[in-house]
Amino acid sequence: MIRLATLALALGATPATAEFLIEEGTYFVMYRDYDHVTNSFTDGAPEGEGDGCFQITRVDLPGKTIDFTLVSGTITPWWSDGETFHPGFQNAFVPAIGFMENNPDAEWTDLLHEILKTVPDCAPPAS
Structure with a gap:
């Protein structure tokens, strides 16, 4: 399971925060990174995760x-x-301990x- 606490971005949401819908079928990308040591956010996906959709x-949600x-x-x-990891890889978000x-x-x-x-x-990238 991904331990989001160690993904490297600040809880203080800015007006520029993108919308993320938590419902089955939603497509999403990672666009910020969280650093649990500084409890801060940075723009850009975590290293190695920017190409994933x-x-x-x-x-x-009750089961977290x-x-x-x-x-x-x-x-x-x-x-x-x-x-x-390639398309078809499956994982789950759970509460991030550090966060x-x-x-x-x-x-x-x-x-x-x-x-x-x-x-x-x-959509796959245009070639």
């Missing part, structure tokens, strides 16, 4: 899990020890709203 496949599938692009996240420790009054999905944005679809 994903789709939410299951939402269980959101399943998703990589639809297009490839990702090589820091936690994969250099392994590259929740830094922001005890936040909802666990607040981080997702800060680092992800909804896109119309995950």
